[in-house]
Amino acid sequence: MSTEQDKDRINKSSRANRPQKPYKVFRINWLYVVMLFIILFSIVSRSSYITKEIGWSEFEQTMLSQLDVDKIVVVNKEVAEIYIKQERLNDPKYKKISEGLFKSKIGPHYKLSIGSVESFENKLEKAQQDFAKKDIIDVRYQKRTNWLNILSWFLPVGLIILFWFVLLRRSTTGSGGLGGSIFNFGKSTAKLMDKDKKSTVTFDDIAGLKEAKIEIKEIVDFLKNPETYTKLGAKIPKGVMLVGPPGTGKTLMAKAVAGEAKVPFFSLSGSEFVEMFVGVGASRVRDLFKQAKEKAPSIIFIDEIDAIGRSRGKANAFQTNDERENTLNQLLTELDGFGTNTGVIVLAATNRADILDKALLRPGRFDRHIYLELPNKQERKEIFDVHLRPIKKAEDVDIELLASLSPGFSGADIANICNEAALIAARKKKEIVEQDDFMEARDRVVGGLERKSKIISPKEKQIVAYHEAGHAVVSWYLKNVDSLVKVSIIPRGKSLGAAWYLPEEHQIITKAQFMDQICAALGGRAAEEIIFNEISSGALDDLEKVTKQAYNMVAYYGLDEEVGPISFYDSTGQTERLFGKPYSENMAKLIDKEVQDLILTAYKVTKKLLIDHKQELEKLAQLLLKKEVVYKEGLEKILGKRNPEISTEA
Structure with missing residues (x-):
């Protein structure tokens, strides 16, 4: 007995602890109400047309002459409602008028359009001349308000108003946050990161960039411990501009600041300020800084600031955008205007610092410019260490x-190599990522995917083999060319073959190095001419690089004796927007002539070198046709140990 009571008690307690389902509250959906109203309106409006309309002739001959009419009611001087006597409704000719949902024996049973009251009275009087006095029909006049006609006008308007009301309500309560409503297009669209919503990136995730990290850490430290700096009278920079090539870590640095800083962090792109509406950009700038000041101390990060920060000047006269310039003017005012901007630090990133407005870059607005350059060998090693952490790699x-x-x-390129290596290993069903996978990933990122299925005729394959062998032989014997790693005639990407080098890093390049690199690039075309006594279009990419390099030597670096130590390079980028060249026609002719002479001289040196080593050229080409890929060991067997002493300057 006690056992059953215990079971009942346990069941009651379990039911008590079970979460109760909330009662569903029945709510009438506005859509159903509108649909019901439309249905009822259509039914009622239809019922108003159930009364049969007749003409005067039918009325006079069938009803009036037979003394079937009880009374006539003229409504609004337009329509005459005809009521049939009750005792005559049983007549077969009136049987149909009592059928239908809304009809009864009361009437009206018919209706007649009268045109004018005077005409109708004359006709009626004339038709009743032979009637006895007791048979004269009673005619009454009434004024009625036709609500159905009024509703037929107001219902479409009401539906339109209801539609806009629902649309505006949804846009206001949508997922767009502050900018969700269409009336909030002037509000800032910046994403806010605070203690509850932080970035997961920290400074430990950033390898290399030691100097840049020190400066950025100083700003974060100021926000955490401002007394350390202010007691000495120091002021923290109001703005920090991150400048560098694409993929060097500008946005990553900003994410790390968002993850490390204990203050609100607003992030958005420069293009988010500009909309199709006039004045929206300036309004969003004001709203952004208003929010940041309310949450001060805080940080604002504007990525790709060149979208709104382009230089204002005469060169932009043909492509000016007043809305963009108004946005820039408002940003300049907010950064350093009459208004106070205490506790708000602005971070900005761009890879086009040369086109930014000078007023934006001056001290007081962006006091500190941090340059993020491409990493050197040691920094690349540190970056590889970071990106290899989550990858299961071989020892x-x-x-x-x-x-x-x-x-x-x-x-970003290194991160891509690590990811590609992991994908390649997974494709091969490996448990770990090996060195070969990384090498294959590197080749794929640089040259593209191998295309072994590409059909090449034997003749074309032979031309490609001698072309790549020409590059390899010239590179092997020239002093200032990087050492070869391998030579391949397997199609990869758009190229049909390639010579892979292990380049050394140089901060400056001498004229001799430039000349040797040009000779190495011309080696493929020279080999084709020597072996086949004709040339092909396969050297297009080589010739493009050679021509650009030669023009740089003559017009930019001042390495030509005839042109002299003159440079027409413009680091500000102003000449890019000019229609003419920054030099005269005579100077242009001289530059063209010197570039042509320089390339032809290098081509002669290349041909002479290949003729002297024609035997090695043919051996290497035959080995490439056999194996398709020749590594450094195979090159040493044919060409010997590399001890280059030849130079184009010798």
Whole structure:
């Protein structure tokens, strides 16, 4: 007995602890109400047309002459409602008028359009001349308000108003946040990160960029401990401009600031200020700084600020955008105007600092400019270490070699290599990522995917083999060319073959180095001419690089004796927007002539070198046709140990 009571008690307690389902409150949906109203309106309006309309002839011959009419009611001097006597409704000819949902024996049973009251009275009087006095029909006049006609006018208008009301309500309560309503297009669209919603990126996730991190950390430290700086009379910079090539970590640095700072962080892109509405950009700038001041101390990050910060000047006269300039003017005022801007630090990032307005870059607005350059070998190694943390890699992975083989790579490029290596290993069903996977990923990022299925005729394949062998032989014997890693004639991307080098990093390049690089690039075309006594279009990419490099030597670097130590390079970017060249026609002719002479001289040196080593050229080309890829060991067997002493300057 006690056991059953215990079970009942346990069941009651479990039911008591069970979460109660909330009662569903029945709410009438406005859409159903409107639909019901439309249905009722259509039914009622339809019922008004159930009364049969007749003409005067039918009325006179069928009803009036037979003394079937009880009375006539003239409504609004337009329509005469005819009521049939009750005892005559049983007549078969009136049987149909009592059928229908809204009809009864009361009437009106018919209606007649009268035209004018005077005409109707004359006709009626004439038709009743032979009637006895007791049979004269009673005619009454009434004025009525036709609500159905009024509703037929107001219902469409009401539906339109209801539609806009629902649309505005949804846009106001939508997921757009502050900018969700269409009336909030002047509000800032910046994303706010605070203690509840922080970025997961920290300074530990940023490898390299040591100097940049020190300056950024100083700003974060000021926001955390302002007394350390203010007691000495120091003022923290109001704005910090992050400048550098794409992929060097500008946005990543800002994310790290958002993750490290204990203050509100507003982030948005420069393009979010500009809309199709006039004045929206300036309004959003004001609203952004208003929010930031309310939450001070705070940080504002504007990515790609060149979208609104382009230089204002005569060069932009043909492409001016008043809305963008108004936005820039408001931003300049907010950064350093008459209004106070205490406790708000502005971070901005761009890779086009040369086109920014000078007023934006001056001290007082952006006091500090931090330049993020492409990483050197040691920094690339640190970046590889960061991106290899989540990857299951083999123990024999040589990070030092990977860093050496990726000169000129940005942090984003290195992250892409690591991800591609993991994808390649997964595609091969491997458990770990090995060194070969990283090398293949590097080749894919640089040259594109291998296209072994691309059909090439034997003749074209032979031309490609001698072309790449020409690059390899010239590079092997020239003093100032980077060492070769491998030569391949497997199509990759748009190229049909490639010579891969292990480049050394140089901060400055001498004229001899430029000339040797030009000769190495011309080696493929020269080999085709020597072996086949004809040239092909396969050297297009090489010729493009050679021509650009030669023009840089003559017009920018001042390395030509005839032109002299003159440079027409403009670091401000102003000449890009000019229609003419910054030099005369005579100077243009001289530059063209010197560039042509320089390239032809290098081509002669290249041909002579290949003729002297024609035997090695043919051996290497045959080996490429056999194996398709020749590595450094195979090159040493044919060309010997690399000990270049030849130079184009010798």
